[in-house]
Amino acid sequence: MIKIYYSILKPKETTIKIKRSEFIGNAKKLHTEEEAKEFIKEISSKYRNATHNCWAYKVEGNKFNYSDNGEPSGTAGKPIFGVIEKHNLINIAIVVTRYFGGVKLGVRGLIDAYSQCAENTILNSKIAKYIDLKIYEVKTDYSKYAEIERLLKRVDGWKMTKQEFMADVKFEIAIEESKEKEILEILKTKGTIKYLKNDEIGIEIKN
Incomplete structure (x- = not known):
């Protein structure tokens, strides 16, 4: 891809x-x-x-x-x-x-x-730029999820695609390849991470 x-x-x-x-x-x-x-x-x-x-x-x-x-x-x-x-x-x-x-x-x-x-x-x-993303599933508890949110706000190159709030928090996050290492560093100490798939998103280019 x-x-x-x-x-x-x-x-x-x-x-x-x-x-x-x-x-x-x-x-x-x-x-x-x-x-x-x-x-x-x-x-x-x-x-x-x-x-x-x-x-x-x-x-x-x-x-x-x-x-x-x-x-x-x-x-x-x-x-x-x-x-x-x-x-x-x-x-x-x-x-x-x-x-x-x-x-x-x-x-x-x-x-x-x-x-x-x-x-x-x-x-x-509409012309769009398509970016290759890696989708990860993350499971964590509520206190660590709040910390993840705080830390992720400091960086770009990601997008939450699914969120599920039960006994714990489970969410999917799409990460640009150029930001993958940085964002995984944030996530790996806050919960369990599982790679799901590669995907892409289109961002409209304004004329």
Whole structure:
């Protein structure tokens, strides 16, 4: 898993109209080429009656691909991929669907239209920074929990994800890898710690 990368936060379908042609953009955050291909198939099936379903993706391991899907070579897939590269995104697939409106756009017009739709789709879906986290479960008593809270307020790079107050306190904490050693030093003398899994969170990047 990549420690820090940029992708989209919440997919939002985006539509633009250029000289009577309708362009519909869809994007999805994912992790593998298989997921990307499945997403492309899903959108292409949803808009199976469209003139074109052009796409691009890039995932971990610098694996990428793009397709003009019948548009003139270099006018659709590559411009969509160019937008992914422009924003330094990874683990993303974008499909731009076109319904031809009867007016030809020309090579430059097609490049601009597919780029604009991909750009709008990404911005509407919000760009986010994804951080690799390690999730730990901690069990402690109430007095030590109060001490943990006090000490954790002095550092950043963590987030409480679950809390359970019974006879003792049990909670899950997500820790950024860069802060793992420091935070575990705080926790290990205050209770029992168990590593659960790796996960990630997305933090919206404000434009």
